[in-house]
Structures are given as C-alpha cells and as structure tokens.
Amino acid sequence: MNQTFTKKEKIKFRHVDYAGIVFYPRFLEMLNDLVEDWFEEALDRPFSKMHETNGIPTVDLKVQFKKAARLGDVLTKKLWVKNLGGASILCGFQFEDENGKTCLEGEVTLVNVVFTEDRNNIKAEAFSEEMKKKIENYEL
Numbered sequence: 321m322n323q324t325f326t327k328k329e330k331i332k333f334r335h336v337d338y339a340g341i342v343f344y345p346r347f348l349e350m351l352n353d354l355v356e357d358w359f360e361e362a363l364d365r366p367f368s369k370m371h372e373t374n375g376i377p378t379v380d381l382k383v384q385f386k387k388a389a390r391l392g393d394v395l396t397k398k399l400w401v402k403n404l405g406g407a408s409i410l411c412g413f414q415f416e417d418e419n420g421k422t423c424l425e426g427e428v429t430l431v432n433v434v435f436t437e438d439r440n441n442i443k444a445e446a447f448s449e450e451m452k453k454k455i456e457n458y459e460l
Contacts, residue, residue, distance in 0.1 A: 324400040325358045331393045341388040354397045363454045380429035386422045401459040407432045407444040
C-alpha cells in the first residue's frame, strides 16, 4: 500500500515575521526539513551519510501559498512521489493547518547526484534498484 510521508511542525517565533505569520522562506526551509526527514526515516538514507559521496539537490520547485500560518499553529506536512525517473523524483507536498486547511502546496523535483572527492564535478546518477523500491512505497 502506497503512502504519504507525514510530519507535524509547530510554528515557532523563529518562523514568523512582524505580522506574526510564517515568512515565506521559512516554509521552504520546512519543506527541505521534510525531504531530509523522509530520506532518513523512510528511505534509510540520512543526509549525514549520503553527502559524503552524493547529494539530492532541488532542481525545480513550484509553490502555491494558500493560507497564512501563524505563531503557535501546528502544521501537518505531507510528501509523496508523483513520478520516479532514473535519477530524479518528482514529489508533491502539502502543508495543512489543524483544521485541515491547506497553507502551502506544490511540487519539488530532486535529482540524485554523485560528486568527486574534491567536489568539483557533479553528475546525475541513477538510483539503485533497492532505493527505487523504497521510494516507490510513496508513489501515489
């Protein structure tokens, strides 16, 4: 059975601007945290190990801001796979407030890359079959 990867996050003072709502770049940091947690908790590929030889940069990002999130709100952040390529993943994401209202939604494309020891050369590298099977569990 395929599933979404889901995490909760409470909006803290560090997330908000003078108006008391989430400053939009903080939403993107929350998205990056969600991707990092997904790789570590669901795919067993923590960034701390992966980034010794590989990376998973964002190459495309589409975001729609639907509703303000405020200090103290608890958001449910969801991530799922829309398309798995040889070296890329197109993910959908949605952040909802406690009433189920969407605050943020969109798509992010990630590419699996490998780099040389000196980190001067980076190129796309296909996911292993084992990794593809793990990722496919989140394909909706």
